[in-house]
Amino acid sequence: MKRVGILLSGRGSNFEAIAQRIDEGKLDAEIAVVVSNIETAPGLRRARERGLDVAFVSSKGLAREAFDQQVVDILHKRRVDLVCLAGFMRLLSPSFIRAFPNRILNIHPSLLPAFPGLQAQRQALEYGVKVSGCTVHFVDEGLDSGPIISQAVVPVLDGDTEESLSARILEQEHQIYSKAIQIVLNGQIRIEGRRAVPIS
């Protein structure tokens, strides 16, 4: 059974969607550990309630590298095959990324490369796009810039607020993240240049 480590800073709704797919037998994996940099993150509490291994790593007074090394140590100790970011509000250092080459995934609430960074849904509304969506991608050293595994599209409606658009995108996030994780765990994808292409 492939082992997934999850990093989160907030409510962790994508973590919960992944855990639910596993419970339903729709994603063939197990969650080895849930790590957070925020002690009070609701996602961390929910992971505990599910009886999962959890870890809180305080970033207080730590240099990025020192914090990242602690997280990497935890992930290595739990023999994690794949790291999934689920609302983890910190940039990973290059040494973290090198510790899990092509083994870190993120989900972002826009059709990348449009609207990277924070508040992607607000960026999309302010730009005035008519469609947006979400993107599962490998994490590299850039900002939301790694090879794309999967994207889902949602319409932007005329009366949309940041909340209504975010909710519509989130539904799709919950759909595509687990599927992308399964594809990567199955080794059904390889990276060519900056493209993630299926192995036929």
Next chain:
Amino acid sequence: MKRVGILLSGRGSNFEAIAQRIDEGKLDAEIAVVVSNIETAPGLRRARERGLDVAFVSSKGLAREAFDQQVVDILHKRRVDLVCLAGFMRLLSPSFIRAFPNRILNIHPSLLPAFPGLQAQRQALEYGVKVSGCTVHFVDEGLDSGPIISQAVVPVLDGDTEESLSARILEQEHQIYSKAIQIVLNGQIRIEGRRAVPIS
């Protein structure tokens, strides 16, 4: 009847789609003139074959402003209500844009703001996105940056070449451009900040 002026530099397939929609009674407008900066543009020939007014304006040895002024004069003389770029391979000068405030449309073969500029389909393939599409937008002084009226999505398939993706996007361009033109001609849209919003 609202009068549309079309600017093109190449085959003008979007021009032909617009002309066809008008012929079919699906777009309530008339083409007042087709202008090209390329004397041999197939689109200009086809406009002539359709019996439309055409104009070739050579940019040879002309400063941008002088060229643009000639085109603006032609469009004004034909009492054009709306200017539609259809593969017009020149940037418009600020004075051109000021001559037709919120009255110039363009269609671009990507989901803007992703992949502005030339070879948008190739940019999309090289980036490795899983969805792309096309965008009808008002022309402002930036590069493919004006308020968006309409977008259509197409999937990027694993075996896609620049040609196959371009063809799939082009089908959608032909669909959405005429509809967007109708909406603008009907005055069903207003610009708020950088957003084009329907008037309800």
